[in-house]
Amino acid sequence: MMTSQFASQIRAFGRFGEWWRYKISYLFVPFYFLLPGSGADVSLALKSFVLLLGYFTAAAAFGHVINDLGDVEADEKAAKVNSCSQGGRVPALVTAVCFGVLSIMLLWLGGAPWAVFVMAFLELVLFLVYSFKPLRLKESVTGLLIDAAYAHVVPFAIATWLTFEGPVTALYAALFASAIAWQGMAGLRGIIGHQLEDLLGDKEAGLRTAVIQIGADRARRWLRYCIIPAEGLFLLATLLWALVLSPLPVLALLVYSVIWEVKRRRQTRSSQGGVDQAWAGFLDRFYREWLPLATLAAVIIAAPKFWPLLVLHLVLFHISWGSRAPGSxxxxxxxxxxxxxxxxxxxxxxxxxxxxxxxxxxxxxxxxxxxxxxxxxxxxxxxxxxxxxxxxxxxxxxxxxxxxxxxxxxxxxxxxxxxxxxxxxxxxxxxxxxxxxxxxxxxxxxxxxxxxxx
Structure with missing residues (x-):
């Protein structure tokens, strides 16, 4: 019974269900993409997959606990649920430390290069300066960049660096640069959208988030006219650079776009959203479901021995465990x-x-x-x-x-x-x-x- 309660408390602190399928699955895209040229055999690839999965999970859980710890007072003012208020700050802090140590240990067990350790430590530091005083960059415009960095840019860079072997040619440099810019835009879209959703509660709690400082209307204009178009362009640029290695990701985007447009035209009014929401849904589902599978298909065509990775990915991210939503x-x-x-x-x-x-x-x-x-x-x-x-x-x-x-x-x-x-x-x-x-x-x-x- 105590073990079950302990596990439930860990799940509550880490909030795994909120980000597991949404964020973790497509962070493996650079790992999959670079695998055929890495010289790794199947056993090494599976070991690297498990360790990278563990790192992503531990680092994300660390970030969510740290964020909740930094928001305890604000959430109490806004009457929002906070796992650290309910479970206690000391247990939450101990849990965060354990997740942080675990994330670094997993990279060490995997024999990660020193550059990956530097990025991993940077990610943990970004979580801290974003959430805790005296800096608490969450309540600044700079916080938008910090959030995009620790949630998207740094994990993507770690997955890339952990797998990449060989000289950094002009092609790989351009591919990496466009991928990092794409992830930066995706991260900015995510955090601005999140702050817009929480706007009223943040105001009532006395917070000064970036969206409150620049204004909700201006933030929406940033999304609609700058960030979302830039994200789409950098995504397309990344996939076009990747054509040299495989055309499947680009083909997946084309097929997905057609299917999405057909479905969108058939939807009822109540299931449609604004322009920003529609594009966000379009991009997020492509990242979560289509892009990883298209990349894995390209890998297996080039090196069929890596087929166990496809099975693992499907089991972890595409099989629904538990009950489905009722339809009425x-x-x-x-x-x-x-x-x-x-x-x-x-x-x-x-x-x-x-x-x-x-x-x-x-x-x-x-x-x-x-x-x-x-x-x-x-x-x-x-x-x-x-x-x-x-x-x-x-x-x-x-x-x-x-x-x-x-x-x-x-x-x-x-x-x-x-x-x-x-x-x-x-x-x-x-x-x-x-x-x-x-x-x-x-x-x-x-x-x-x-x-x-x-």
């Missing part, structure tokens, strides 16, 4: 459905929405998230989401549900043009989102006339 509202307890959206009120130029949900009643899978969105007259509206103090605990106890509900507040800006027209149709949508699908759970439509808007 009937799968949700009535107590949860009734309180997904409990209050909608107009305050000034915004709609304010309150509600709550129970995560354990909705899913037993940690890689499935509940996404809340708002639509005004059929177009997705900009909405700030914050997790509020729990106000429904007593109600849920009547249903013999002991878990504390997740309460939230949404603030949705009403476009001036809609006020002048005098009618607004507001639709609130709650949906499952997991790595492979999106299923609408519940929607609520409200109509407001001119008297209610002005």
């Amino acid at each position: 509202r009937r799968a949700i307890p009535p107590a949860v459905v009734d309180h997904l959206f409990t209050r909608v009120e107009k305050k000034g130029g915004i709609f304010e929405v309150e509600g709550c949900y129970l995560t354990s009643q909705l899913t037993t899978r940690t890689d499935i998230n509940i996404i809340l969105s708002a639509w005004i007259d059929g177009a997705q509206a900009s909405a700030e989401l914050a997790y509020a103090p729990n106000r429904f605990s007593d109600f849920y106890r009547k249903y013999h549900i002991e878990e504390t509900p997740v309460s939230f507040t949404m603030r949705i800006k009403i476009p001036e043009a809609k006020v002048k027209v005098g009618k607004v149709e507001l639709t609130l949508v709650a949906a499952w989102v997991n790595p492979k699908e999106r299923v609408e759970l519940f929607s609520k439509m409200l109509r407001f006339d001119r008297g209610q808007l002005v």
Whole structure:
């Protein structure tokens, strides 16, 4: 029993389900890509795969624990769940130290070159200066670059350097440079998107994140007109440089683009998002599912002996363990459905929405998230989401549900043009989102006339 509780606590601190499939799988792309030219045999390749998997996992867990430790006070102000508050700061700190030491030991066991150790130590330091005072670069524009570096650039560089053998030719230098720029843009997109999602809660907690400092509208313009286009261009440049070694990644991107566009045209309104969200979903799924498999296919064509890596990759990242998301509202307890959206009120130029949900009643899978969105007259509206103090605990106890509900507040800006027209149709949508699908759970439509808007 104690062993089970200890393991559960470690999982809570590391938050493995939030990033395992999303980030780890495609960090192996440079490792796979360079493997045929590395001179490694199958046993060495499998050993390197296991050690690199261990390093990525330990380093990512270290970063998540450190980030939560640095956010304890801010999360308490914003009434957000923080694993370190619930499990204790000292156990969390001990866990972080163990993960950090483990990440370095695994590289040492794998006989990593000194440059890889330097990058690994740099990654751990970046986690610390990002999260902890006196620097706490999380609350600065520089923090965007730090986050992109430790979450994307450095792990990608480590996977590359650990596998690369031979002289650094102009081709490999160009390929590496474009790949690092691509990862930098992907990291910037990820952290800016995350800060936009947490905007309201961060404001209430008194934080000064980069998005708060530069403004949400400017951050969205950065994403739409600079970062996402640059990410796409650097991705394409990387795959074009890689054509010299294999055309399969480029072909995978072309086929995936066609399939994605066909599916996008068939989707219903409620499953569509804004332009930024659509492109983010397009890129993330390609990274997570298509690119690693296309790279592995190229490797196996060049060197069939590496087929066990394909089996390992499929088992670790493509087989779903646990229950699937229910496909209908009937799968949700009535107590949860009734309180997904409990209050909608107009305050000034915004709609304010309150509600709550129970995560354990909705899913037993940690890689499935509940996404809340708002639509005004059929177009997705900009909405700030914050997790509020729990106000429904007593109600849920009547249903013999002991878990504390997740309460939230949404603030949705009403476009001036809609006020002048005098009618607004507001639709609130709650949906499952997991790595492979999106299923609408519940929607609520409200109509407001001119008297209610002005």
